[in-house]
Amino acid sequence: MATIDIRGVRKSYGATEVIRGIDCAVADGELLVLLGPSGCGKSTLLRMVAGLERITEGEIAIAGRVVNALEPKDRNIAMVFQNYALYPHMSVYDNMAYGLRIKGMSRAAIDAAVQKAAATLELTPFLARKPKELSGGQRQRVAMGRAIVREPDVFLFDEPLSNLDAKLRTQMRVEIKKLQGRLGVTSLYVTHDQVEAMTLADRIVVMHAGAAEQIGTPMEIYARPASVFVGGFIGSPPMNMLPAEVAADGAALTLAGGVQLPLGQSLGAEHRGRPVTLGIRPEHLHPGAEAPGALPALVDLVEALGADTVVHARLPGGAALLCRLPGDSAVARGARLALHPAPGALHLFDPASGRRLPEG
Amino acid sequence: MRRKVIFEHKLLPYLLLAPQLAITLVFFIWPSVQAMWMSLLREDMFGLSSTFVGLENYVRVLSDPGYVAAVRRTVVFSVAVALLALLPALLLAVMVDKLTRRVATYRVILVLPYAIAPAIAGVLWLFMFNPSVGIVAAGIRGLGFAWNPKLDGQDAMILVILASAWKQISYNFLFFLAGLQAIPKSLLEAAAIDGAGEWRRFRTIVLPLLSPVTFFLVTVNVVYAFFDTFGVIHAVTQGGPAKATEVLVYKAWYDGIIATDFGISSAQSVILMAVVIALTAIQFRFIDRKVTY
Amino acid sequence: MQALTDRPNRLALAIVWIGIAIVAFPLWITFTASTLTPQEIARGELLLPGGQGFETYSTILLEGARTSRMASPPVAGMMWNSLVMALVIALGKIAISILSAYAVVFFSFPGRMIFFWTIFITLMLPVEVRIVPTYQVVADLGMINSFAGLTIPLIASATATLLFRQFFLTIPDELVEAAKVDGAGPMRFFWDMVLPLSRTNIAALFVIMFIYGWNQYLWPLLITTSASMDTIVIGITKMIGGGDALTDWNAVMATTFLAILPPALVVLIMQRQFVKGLVDIEK
Numbered sequence: 001m002a003t004i005d006i007r008g009v010r011k012s013y014g015a016t017e018v019i020r021g022i023d024c025a026v027a028d029g030e031l032l033v034l035l036g037p038s039g040c041g042k043s044t045l046l047r048m049v050a051g052l053e054r055i056t057e058g059e060i061a062i063a064g065r066v067v068n069a070l071e072p073k074d075r076n077i078a079m080v081f082q083n084y085a086l087y088p089h090m091s092v093y094d095n096m097a098y099g100l101r102i103k104g105m106s107r108a109a110i111d112a113a114v115q116k117a118a119a120t121l122e123l124t125p126f127l128a129r130k131p132k133e134l135s136g137g138q139r140q141r142v143a144m145g146r147a148i149v150r151e152p153d154v155f156l157f158d159e160p161l162s163n164l165d166a167k168l169r170t171q172m173r174v175e176i177k178k179l180q181g182r183l184g185v186t187s188l189y190v191t192h193d194q195v196e197a198m199t200l201a202d203r204i205v206v207m208h209a210g211a212a213e214q215i216g217t218p219m220e221i222y223a224r225p226a227s228v229f230v231g232g233f234i235g236s237p238p239m240n241m242l243p244a245e246v247a248a249d250g251a252a253l254t255l256a257g258g259v260q261l262p263l264g265q266s267l268g269a270e271h272r273g274r275p276v277t278l279g280i281r282p283e284h285l286h287p288g289a290e291a292p293g294a295l296p297a298l299v300d301l302v303e304a305l306g307a308d309t310v311v312h313a314r315l316p317g318g319a320a321l322l323c324r325l326p327g328d329s330a331v332a333r334g335a336r337l338a339l340h341p342a343p344g345a346l347h348l349f350d351p352a353s354g355r356r357l358p359e360g
Numbered sequence: 361m362r363r364k365v366i367f368e369h370k371l372l373p374y375l376l377l378a379p380q381l382a383i384t385l386v387f388f389i390w391p392s393v394q395a396m397w398m399s400l401l402r403e404d405m406f407g408l409s410s411t412f413v414g415l416e417n418y419v420r421v422l423s424d425p426g427y428v429a430a431v432r433r434t435v436v437f438s439v440a441v442a443l444l445a446l447l448p449a450l451l452l453a454v455m456v457d458k459l460t461r462r463v464a465t466y467r468v469i470l471v472l473p474y475a476i477a478p479a480i481a482g483v484l485w486l487f488m489f490n491p492s493v494g495i496v497a498a499g500i501r502g503l504g505f506a507w508n509p510k511l512d513g514q515d516a517m518i519l520v521i522l523a524s525a526w527k528q529i530s531y532n533f534l535f536f537l538a539g540l541q542a543i544p545k546s547l548l549e550a551a552a553i554d555g556a557g558e559w560r561r562f563r564t565i566v567l568p569l570l571s572p573v574t575f576f577l578v579t580v581n582v583v584y585a586f587f588d589t590f591g592v593i594h595a596v597t598q599g600g601p602a603k604a605t606e607v608l609v610y611k612a613w614y615d616g617i618i619a620t621d622f623g624i625s626s627a628q629s630v631i632l633m634a635v636v637i638a639l640t641a642i643q644f645r646f647i648d649r650k651v652t653y
Numbered sequence: 654m655q656a657l658t659d660r661p662n663r664l665a666l667a668i669v670w671i672g673i674a675i676v677a678f679p680l681w682i683t684f685t686a687s688t689l690t691p692q693e694i695a696r697g698e699l700l701l702p703g704g705q706g707f708e709t710y711s712t713i714l715l716e717g718a719r720t721s722r723m724a725s726p727p728v729a730g731m732m733w734n735s736l737v738m739a740l741v742i743a744l745g746k747i748a749i750s751i752l753s754a755y756a757v758v759f760f761s762f763p764g765r766m767i768f769f770w771t772i773f774i775t776l777m778l779p780v781e782v783r784i785v786p787t788y789q790v791v792a793d794l795g796m797i798n799s800f801a802g803l804t805i806p807l808i809a810s811a812t813a814t815l816l817f818r819q820f821f822l823t824i825p826d827e828l829v830e831a832a833k834v835d836g837a838g839p840m841r842f843f844w845d846m847v848l849p850l851s852r853t854n855i856a857a858l859f860v861i862m863f864i865y866g867w868n869q870y871l872w873p874l875l876i877t878t879s880a881s882m883d884t885i886v887i888g889i890t891k892m893i894g895g896g897d898a899l900t901d902w903n904a905v906m907a908t909t910f911l912a913i914l915p916p917a918l919v920v921l922i923m924q925r926q927f928v929k930g931l932v933d934i935e936k
Contacts, residue, residue: 050830052830052833072830072836077834078834079830079834081827081830081831082827083827084827085825087828087846088850089850089852098832098837098845099834099835102835102841103836146831364826365826366760366761366829367760367838367839367842368760372756372760373756373757373762374762376753376756376760377753377756377757379749379752380752380814381772383805384771384772384775385771386794387787387790387805387806388775388778388783388809389771389774389778390790391783391786391787391789392778392782392783392786394783394786395782395783395785398785398786448672451668451672452668452669452672455665455669455672456665456669458662459665464924466669467924467928468924469676470672470673470676471927472917475864475913475916475920476868476916477869477870477886478868478870479868479870479889479890480868480886480909480913483890483893483905483909484679485679487679487683487686487902487906493694493695495682495699526675526676526679529676531931534928534932535932538928538932587779587781590781591868591870591871594890595870595890595893609781612781613784616784616785617785617788617875622785625784625785626785626786629782629785630782632781633777633783640776640777
């Protein structure tokens with residue numbers, strides 16, 4: 001039973017606090033993704049789990065054992081690095097065998113482990129080669145191989161795909177997902193790529209400025225972003241954020257330029273008349289007949305992407321709005337659209353704190 | 361200057377540093393401090409006792425006409441060696457850079473003198489310019505010039521300058537060639553399209569881009585001429601005839617080791633130390649410039 | 654810029670050949686003179702090799718030069734002294750420099766910068782500026798006329814330390830971390846990663862430091878007084894004496910040729926590492 005428990009973890013460099021108290025747990029066999037923009041502290045958190053950074057405050061436990069004071073090698077982890085970090089002067093075989101040799105395993109046991117990992121990753125023909133004689137994808141697989149031969153409690157991935165081109169990245173993403181599923185090893189995976197996070201994760205921790213903004217399954221995070229930041233970070237193109245005010249009856253919003261948008265429910269008395277930030281995903285806006293409750297938009301620019309068409313539009317009052325339509329939509333610049341939000345697709349946030357308003 | 365990722369160990373780094381530090385302290389720092397201290401002392405005639413005399417040794421050194429003459433000689437010698445080692449090296453590097461074939465062969469032949477000790481370079485040139493058997497000396501006399509570095513101070517000076525410069529051309533050539541090869545070809549092509557001829561391209565593009573290398577080489581060559589040419593002079597002229605080739609380093613060695621006037625020799629050492637420190641400081645300003653270049 | 658035609662650049666070629674002549678001529682007549690008789694040398698017939706070579710070389714190597722004014726020890730012994738000196742200096746410098754650079758770059762410890770600057774300062778203190786006191790230290794330690802005295806004081810090298818330091822700073826952090834995760838401690842990392850990765854730097858430094866050691870002059874002049882400790886470079890200048898007609902030039906030139914040969918061979922054989930290393934060191 002390998003789990004990771006992160007309890008109240010903080011990290012400071014001198015006076016600057018880069019991790020500001022994080023609690024989360026990775027269940028046995030789960031793949032948890034730490035997602036966030038660069039500088040949010042996700043890599044630092046991962047490196048603390050690995051033992052490559054000291055923990056300023058709090059506790060990290062792997063498989064139930066607190067590891068704060070342990071060296072990386074004593075934590076029974078394996079790590080896949082962003083630049084692969086393959087040993088350039090060693091063959092693929094030696095790269096994979098190195099950690100096992102240090103452990104003092106027998107020659108035969110090392111050979112069995114390396115051969116098995118190589119077969120799993122289809123690296124057998126390349127065992128004698130040096131890293132520089134391999135393609136990017138092959139190097140990535142060697143880095144994976146180095147991790148799996150050790151049969152660790154936990155895999156740690158530090159943006160392992162960010163050095164690959166787009167096509168290879170998609171392919172390797174699938175391979176990692178399959179491999180992790182098959183081996184069932186508890187994994188912590190750091191990325192800034194939301195697509196990678198959505199497709200790989202059992203659960204995602206969205207990090208922002210050293211704190212966890214939201215923890216949940218990919219669909220939870222997509223459907224109910226806990227903050228303006230999460231709403232804007234997950235989804236492509238990003239969620240539209242519009243300033244608005246709750247009407248006096250609590251059942252509609254008034255947008256800039258006087259547009260009224262019914263909420264389909266009535267907000268509690270405490271919200272009536274207050275300013276809010278309204279979030280609507282571009283894919284949840286559908287053009288239709290002009291009617292009350294539709295957003296009257298003027299098309300500025302049309303990007304036809306094939307499968308979809310992204311429309312850049314403007315509301316009365318000047319607010320910009322993105323809208324994702326099916327690829328066959330014939331919309332031209334200068335056209336006027338009446339955009340109907342899908343039912344239940346309006347997200348309300350507190351403009352001051354950025355947090356999602358409690359529902360009901 | 362330090363890595364982000366390091367190892368933690370209390371004792372190990374000190375153990376790793378120990379051999380180098382021990383040698384540095386015993387054979388570099390301590391003798392240098394000693395040199396400074398000894399430059400303030402004067403020994404009696406028998407070397408039995410010494411008394412503190414303050415800056416008297418420096419006053420004696422600097423007011424000694426022999427020392428002042430050696431300073432002047434050293435300047436002439438260094439400037440001549442630096443020029444004669446730099447200009448032909450630049451010319452050769454530019455020409456080799458123009459060639460497309462057998463560049464590696466030419467380079468390795470031109471680099472050979474680097475492997476030769478300054479004293480040996482001196483011997484080679486002494487042999488060629490020796491008045492009795494020297495093949496070049498015979499040629500010079502055949503042209504009607506008097507030539508005898510054994511007796512004529514100026515001839516001796518010319519000989520040690522030539523030998524010293526000859527050995528150093530290799531080093532300069534390598535650096536100029538590396539500098540030339542680092543100039544992006546697209547720059548020269550752009551200039552050619554802009555209508556700049558070959559000489560103009562050299563003057564307005566190549567030379568300015570070579571200036572960091574050149575500046576670096578100037579200081580290196582001056583240091584070489586100041587210090588490393590001791591072997592040339594000791595092997596070829598022993599500072600003679602009549603001290604005509606006695607440069608500062610040779611004099612510091614002679615006064616200390618042969619004449620055993622430790623106070624005077626140490627004062628000269630400290631003055632030379634100041635020269636090296638100044639030259640190193642200049643060189644490091646150059647490195648700073650190169651970083652932002 | 655390359656010429657637009659494939660025709661060789663005649664002017665450039667001519668100048669390069671003049672340069673090669675200036676470099677090669679002294680070396681060529683050194684070789685020819687070493688194969689001639691003193692009489693042939695005195696007549697100035699230097700341009701082609703003669704038939705005396707074998708005898709001259711075997712005599713000086715095994716018995717030493719017997720000139721009219723002095724008898725030198727066998728040159729083979731001098732070459733041995735030079736070889737030991739050059740090898741100990743080159744390998745010693747590399748060994749202690751790589752260790753100290755490793756300490757300075759890969760560890761954090763009190764006094765690190767002070768130590769670094771102490772080493773760095775030696776750049777500014779060549780033997781030439783501390784002649785008398787350095788001689789005295791070596792004499793006090795009883796190291797005069799010994800290989801220890803000839804080599805140990807020269808193996809501290811700021812240059813080599815700086816080169817290794819510069820190289821170590823380019824080793825990616827992730828490589829260090831990967832090794833840590835694999836369980837490598839500092840010394841294991843040094844043996845398994847740093848040392849093999851430094852191979853090219855070590856080779857380049859070896860060439861440069863071998864030449865430096867072989868070509869030492871002032872230092873052996875200070876530290877050795879007995880003829881049995883003479884290096885070949887010192888031995889030659891002792892043989893020349895006044896450098897006049899009485900000098901046994903064929904023996905001197907044969908010795909000179911033997912003095913040039915080892916460092917020249919090292920440069921020829923390892924030219925690629927040497928060129929790269931020399932330019933890197935001064936960066």
